[in-house]
Amino acid sequence: MADLPARARVVIIGGGAVGCSSLYHLAKAGWTDCVLLEKNELTSGSTWHAAGNVPTFSTSWSLMNMQRYSTELYRGLAKAVDYPMNYHVTGSLRLAHTDERMREFQRAKGMGRYQGMDIEVIGADEIVKRYPFIDTHGLKGALYDPNDGDIDPAQLTQALAKGARDMGAKIVRFCPVTGVRQENDEWVVETEQGEIRCEIVVNAAGYRAAEVGKMFGRDIPMMVMSHQYILFEEIPELAAWSKEAGHKLPLLRDVDTSWYLRQEKNGMNLGPYERNCRAHWANADDPMPVDFSFQLFPDDLERLEWYLNDAVERVPILGTAGLSKVINGPIPYAPDGNPLIGPMPGVPNAFEACVFTFGIAQAGGAGKVLAEWVTQGATEWDMWSCDPRRFTAFASAPDYAVAKGKEIYGHEYAISFPRHAWPAARGRKLSPLHDRLKALGAEFGAANGWERANWYAHPGDDTSEEATQTFRREGPWQKRIREECHAVRDAAGILDLPGFSRFRLAGDGARDWLATQITGIVPKPGRIGLGYFADDKGRIVTEMSIMAIEENLFFLITAAVAELHDFEWLRSHLPQGTALTLENVTERFSCQILSGPNSRAILAEVSDADLSLPWLTHQSCQIAGRWLQLVRVSFAGEFGWELHTKVEDTAAVFDAVWAAGQKHGLKPFGMFALDSLRLEKSYRAWKQDLSTDYTVLQGGLERFVKWDKPDFRGKAALANEKQQGVKKRFVTLVVENPGECDAPYMATLWHDGKIVGETLSGGWGHRVDKSIALGMIRADLAEPGSTVEVEIFGDRFKAVVQKDEPLWDPKNERLRS
Structure with a gap:
């Protein structure tokens, strides 16, 4: 057992597959002065009892990247580190019972092909050829992933550990961490073997991550589920087939009934994700034990009876096998089912690589991502899907985390539909207008916990x-969205938009500092403008609206979900010892969008504002005796204003505007309509069209780059890119003769049989009556009039590149009127 060193550059807490992968990848990056501390023996948490499945499938671009990387790493790891591993690349079949599931498979196939994987979608007849023991009743088809398989989790972890040790990293086992503190800008990690000082700490503590998080004053949004899988005895027919074929059966997943079935030697392994699931260690009456190393929960097979019967109907030979063993162990869940990889919110020089539901499949990629965060301060792929800062404080409430974790577990294989909202643990953050909007017929969705009217x-x-569980454009919402869009176009619409993230920046030199942080110009007092923040590689970090109140007083406004991400970006780049103040004032204010040609007439009746001020200005005024900041902008792309109010004044302002607007045709509109309206204006959405997967120039944002500024973050990289030539460019596409569906995120673009780009946003424009897609395309095809094909759920449709101006109001004449 290794002795505890006095210091290290990085200390990783947790010795499962993810912790060891993080250590391995840090060492590969040249950071060999790193130490991993494990409470017990390596793998003693969720890793030791993990089933070891290694899929690449995902409809998240970043998760697919991460899982694909894992499979590529694992294939060569045994040789690379000289450690034997059992890794069976068997391929897998995911079964589809519905047309919508087949659409999901077609989307994953397109994404996988883009990433270089030969994923197939096959019919029911082809399934039997690959899996002769299956009964295909009720099936539409399947997705075949040749890269899927299974690995021994303990061997994987030990291989990564050996590789890390061979490069000079250290692992100290049986060394529980008891606390952390900061001294002289470094961390002191307290353990039962003494103290170790370091620059950076990583929480990779698996299902004990919340316990470790509390040492940092951090409440981690997570819970722990009981997951069972059943091992069956040898099946003679399977043994005979496998011997003759010379390989194992593909791993089988019936995702519509929620189980997987894997050949285990010559028996079977059945793993259901049951709706009647159980959380553990969720309250004071069920505390987490001090040590649960290499332990399991008691069997609870009654929960699995329906799934076992369904699996036997699908694969009848399973019914002939005796039950060998039941594994019932803890696995952690975040409220959205994705892991936490990245900076620890609010804690400098601390990172998280924890709460992995599929830790074996994702460990390889997770180690790569974590090492990039630590050594470079940024990742190759945009990893917002796993960023710990995607959750704010409300998500850490135990009742919320448990309700969402159980919902995700029970729908582990569920399809993510564009209009569907999961119902558990809703109503966490309510606008002052919530009841008024509900009375008007609002159907709500949630953004960073804030309930907003979708339609x-x-x-x-x-x-x-059930009605929302479709990829099809048409549904009960479509007619209403159209009516809402037309009300904004022809009269006026009002949208309640609680939860905008907003930060107050003030102090001498605030303007000069802000100018170094954004690519463009800082607006003058009384004006508002968009600021784009680039990283050192010129990639798009975020977009904020910059409202200049005074020469050195600004409000920076950004997306609701960007609250922690953007605040920490700003805070981390403030000069040391600065006199500037940066304050998060998100909770104090709310916002309404009033947009449409009649909006001026409405405001004239209720406000004392100067309504002649031009576009991109703002002013303080009063409505119903309440102060507000009236801002002459509109994400809806029509003439109008944003009404920024104190939370306690929001209802009074809305009531006055609503009453005055009735004779002017004022209607409420929701987020679905806003999305349609912004697509027609080619307005970008954060972490959809704007992400670190693209540079500012690729994003079509050069008009926001002020090249003659002395310096700004990313300037050198962008100047070099401009000189070398931009390889991909942002475009607006119109899909001709579209089918039932609009282009989803990351739909593949084709030209002359080659992949040339991808879509980022898609939807129907109700003012122009067209199917629109915003995307990235090979630069030579970004010329107006160029034609490509967009692959929408397996079918290809002709799409035409539009001019470098919006489809609606291309000269912004309506906006400026």
């Missing part, structure tokens, strides 16, 4: 959850 239903509209 407004009329009596008799189908508002069931």
Whole structure:
């Protein structure tokens, strides 16, 4: 057992597959002065009892990247580190019972092909050829992933550990961490073997991550589920087939009934994700034990009876096998089912690589991502899907985390539909207008916990959850979205937009500092403008609206979900010892969008504002005796304003505007309509069209780059890119003769049989009556009039590149009127 060193550059807490992968990748990056501390023996948490499945499948671009990388790493790891591993690349079949599931498979196939994987979508007849023991009743087809398989989790972890040790990293086992503190800008990690000082700490503590998080004053949004899988005895027919074929059966997943079935030697391994699931260690009556190393929960097979029967109907030979063993162990879940990889919110020089539901499949890629965060301060792929800062404080409430974790577990294989909202643990953050909007027919969705109206239903509209479980454009919402868009176009619409993240920046030199942080110009007092923040490689970090109140007083406004991400970006780049103040004032304010040609007439009746001030200005005024900041902008792309109010004044302002607006045709509109309206203006959405996967120039944002500024972050990289030639460019596409569906995120673009780009946003424009896609395309094809094909759920449609101006109001004449 290794002795505890006095200091290290990085200390990793947790010796499962993810912790060891993080250590391995740090060492590969040249950071060999790193130490991993494990409470017990390596793998003693979730790793030792993990089933070891290694899929690449995901409809998240970043998760697919991460899992694909894992499979590529694992294939060569045994040789690379000289450690034997059992890694069976068997391929897998995911079964589809519905047309919508087949659409999901087609989307994953397109994404996988883009990433260089030969994923196939096959019919029911082809399934039997690959899996002769299956009954295909009720099936539409399947997705075949040749890269899927299974690995021995303990061998994987030990291989990564050996590789890390061979490069000079250290592992100290049986060394529980008891606390952390900061002294002289370094961390002191307290353990039962003494103290170790370091620059950086990583929480890779698996299902004990919340316990470790509390040492940093951090409440981690997570819970722990009981997951069972059943091992069956040898099946003679399977043994005979496998011997003759010379390989194992593909791993089988019936995702519509929620189980996987894997050949285990000559027996079977069945793993259900049951709806009637169970959380553990969720409250004071069920505390987490001081040590649960290499332990399991008691069997609870009654929960699995329906799934076992369903699996036997699908693969009848399973019914002939005796039960060998039940594994029932803890696995952690975040509220959205994705892991936490990246900077620890609010804690400098601390990172998280924890709460992995599929830790074996993702460990390889997670180690790569974590090492990039630590050594470079940024990742190759945009990893917002796993960034710990995607959750704010509300998500750490135990009842919320447990409710969402159980919901995700019970729907582990569920399809992510564009109009669907999961119902558990809702209503966490309510606008002052919530009840008013509900009375008007609002159907809500949540952003960073804030309930926002997605669309407004009329009596008799189908508002069931089932109705939203479709990729098709048409649904009960479509007619209402169209009416809402046309109300904004022809009269006026009002949208309640609580939760905008906003930060107050003040102090001598604030303007000069801000100018070094954004690519463009800082607006003058009384004006508002967009600021784009680039990283050192010129990639798009974020977009903020910069409202200049005084020469050195600004409000920076950004997306609701960007609150922690953007605040920490700003705070981390403030000069040391600065007199500047940066304050997060998100909770104090709310916002409404009033947009449409009649909006001036409405405000004239209720406000004392100067309504002649031009576009991109702002002013303080009063409505119903309440102060607000009236801002002459509109993400809806029509003439109008944003009404920024104190939270306590929001309802009074809304009531006055609503009453005055009735004779002017004022209607409420929701987020679905806003998305349609912004697509017609080619307005970008954060972490959809704007991400670190693209540079500012690729994003079509050069008009926001002020090249003659002395310096700004990313300037050198962008100047070099401009000189060398931009390889991909942002474009607006119109899909001709579209089918039932609009382009989803990361739909593949084709030209002359080659992949030339991808879509980022897609939807129907109700003012122009066209299917629109915003995307990235090979630079030579970014010319107006160029034609490509967009692959939408397996079918290809002709799409035409539009001019470098919006489809609606291309000269912004309506906006400026």
